[in-house]
Amino acid sequence: MAELIQPRLLKGFRDFLPVDERERQRVTDVLCTTFSSFGFEPIDTPILEYTEILLGKGGGDTDKQVYRFNDQGGRDVAMRYDLTVPFARYMALHLHELPIPFKRFHVAKVFRGENTQRGRYREFVQCDFDIVGTDSTSADFEIVLLMVRSFQAMGVSGVKIHLSHRGVFNSLLAEHGAAENSEEILRTVDKLRKIGEEKVQNALVNLVGTGAADTILQFIVRGKDNNETLSSMRELAPAATAETDRLEEVFAMAESLGISGSLVLDPSVTRGLDYYTGIVFETFLDEIPEIGSVCSGGRYDNLASLYTKQRLPGVGASIGLDRLMAGLQEINKDAAKAGAADAIVLATGSRRGDDHLVADALRGQGLRVEVYPDERKLAQQYTFAETKGIPAGVILPDGFNTGEMRLSVRDLSARTNLADLSIGQAAEKIREIAGR
């Protein structure tokens, strides 16, 4: 026999065991259902695209992280590193086949050859949702509302969406003649949460001098409530009336929908170097703020300017599903994991398909039912059921006949049997044992 190949994974890539994959699919389903309930529509794009499409004129840090190669036909191709660039290309290509404004969601894998030492993965799932083709505040608010409803649907409480408006910040910088340095200032301000006020102040003083640094710091530090923060923003950036009015309108809508408790007006949120031009937001979990933002986004002026002359303003957000799921696991670490099935039909004596017949009948009652395929000792079958988190056993008694279909059901953790049940009674008993 030939030498074995060592079974191993590439660094930064992961297998998903059933218990984790089941949870990921559950969360994904909840999100997709919530998005759909808002009339958002699913799309998909290829994982592989022309490099020119994905990197544009290129040049940034991203480029080095992109998986890029020449395919069999000599084409310069790359694996997508986010879902935004392919979406921009998609909009340009299908503009006339889509309803505008277009509301889409996309949950899919992306690939980045990042440094894995920072706890990052090279293959991970992004979950994006956007409204494209409208400038309206209504759309801004809808994205925020959808974020709140999505976290509620996932059963995550203690969620805070930190909002600001990039235009207000830009106005402030312009007023202090600091617009030139804006990229570096944004990068610095973005670190407030990580490195604290003092270090940010020092960095700002170096960049723009004491006076402007003080004003910027005053601007980014929150007031005691959202109203006070808004007043301070208005005062420090008096030219940005349209922008602060829009923020006020979003908060008024939130009040009317009863979700304002989940919103924090936070002028330190700028989304760094991203292409946002309007409202911007990041989302933190009260119980574990240290994992950082689990959902970020904002409004942009023009999605697809690389590929079409048609202006496409929009607003959207992206959930980092891996980071979020790590967070959920942390929060719910004592929660019972869902088992692989509600019941298992145990292999006892000659069966010739009777076990499948019973399992199928129980499935007809809405249960998930497994059949153990081999003649093994019951103790071994019990261990198997335990490994899969299956709470109930089904036993076909000696002399079982398919006309009457009388069964026994065993509570596998209590180790008690209930005999002589009809299919309906057995289903009820299993439901009771499984707590469904």
Add this chain to the structure above:
Amino acid sequence: MAELIQPRLLKGFRDFLPVDERERQRVTDVLCTTFSSFGFEPIDTPILEYTEILLGKGGGDTDKQVYRFNDQGGRDVAMRYDLTVPFARYMALHLHELPIPFKRFHVAKVFRGENTQRGRYREFVQCDFDIVGTDSTSADFEIVLLMVRSFQAMGVSGVKIHLSHRGVFNSLLAEHGAAENSEEILRTVDKLRKIGEEKVQNALVNLVGTGAADTILQFIVRGKDNNETLSSMRELAPAATAETDRLEEVFAMAESLGISGSLVLDPSVTRGLDYYTGIVFETFLDEIPEIGSVCSGGRYDNLASLYTKQRLPGVGASIGLDRLMAGLQEINKDAAKAGAADAIVLATGSRRGDDHLVADALRGQGLRVEVYPDERKLAQQYTFAETKGIPAGVILPDGFNTGEMRLSVRDLSARTNLADLSIGQAAEKIREIAGR
């Protein structure tokens, strides 16, 4: 402004528009729910793996089709071209973390740089389900039953699973001293459905001479029913008693579960050069047999022999989701497509969030409800709703107040309005219009 980049796709790769992606997700959900109802568990593996893992010692036709390159770290990597090889590697790596027998399903994209002229895609979705770690006939039957139940759950009728046993065929060839040529014989026999009896006969005569060719042909042609076919198989391959007994047992179980009408004993099914050793099957749709098999598979002796010494026999099947969906589209071409939402709250007059409030309340009633974000003429909003397949409109009357929440609902195709409804009445009316 810089020159535009032409938005285009790589040959063999596809975008999915919402109407198609929605259908793909619906079918996927139905399949995953059905698999789960049998206690099968979801897994996931990376799209990118070490080339050595995916190609093993390599050398076949597949190799040329594989997307392979050196990553940033100089590793020789490749994109998966099926879900079987990664599953074998997965089993070897996680053997001691998994319940054995292990029942898994995996629905995911795979990549092959194939000739697209044959209507094949270079990125497509496979849907695999397997039971690994058991030799039992019960597992063979369970895979067949799961196939039948999966097609039923998808609402596809007229499905025929053609079954045979690779061991019976091998025994027949051995008996006629044709085992040496078996690869080419299998390849020839596999073409029966495509090129017809005569051409297969001619090819066989060239390979094994007239006598053996006649016997092989006699073997692969079906009798008038499954029993007659089984008798003929027993007669022509008398040494393969264990194998024909197993086939008989599978058909007996099918009889007992009432699914034997979906099974066809068909000795011409061999699965060509695949690694199957036991029962093998292919699945055809009565209405469109010409699209070929939409679900194929069989029993194998040892899944992961490249990566581990642990013997892992199993049985499984794979649904070609793209081919199947093309087939379903053909069969249901007049069926109405699901719309993006059940209702749309139309933009009329000043709203300040009231439209979102109403939409949210209707969502609370289990409806999918969209909000139109811009102040536009109603005619334009109606057209938008039509494009998205949304059947009902919701209108907030002048003087709408959030305490009473009285609404109008419009049937957008009948062009009739019903005024002064409560949220509950509106929900009921929308359900009626949407036929839900």
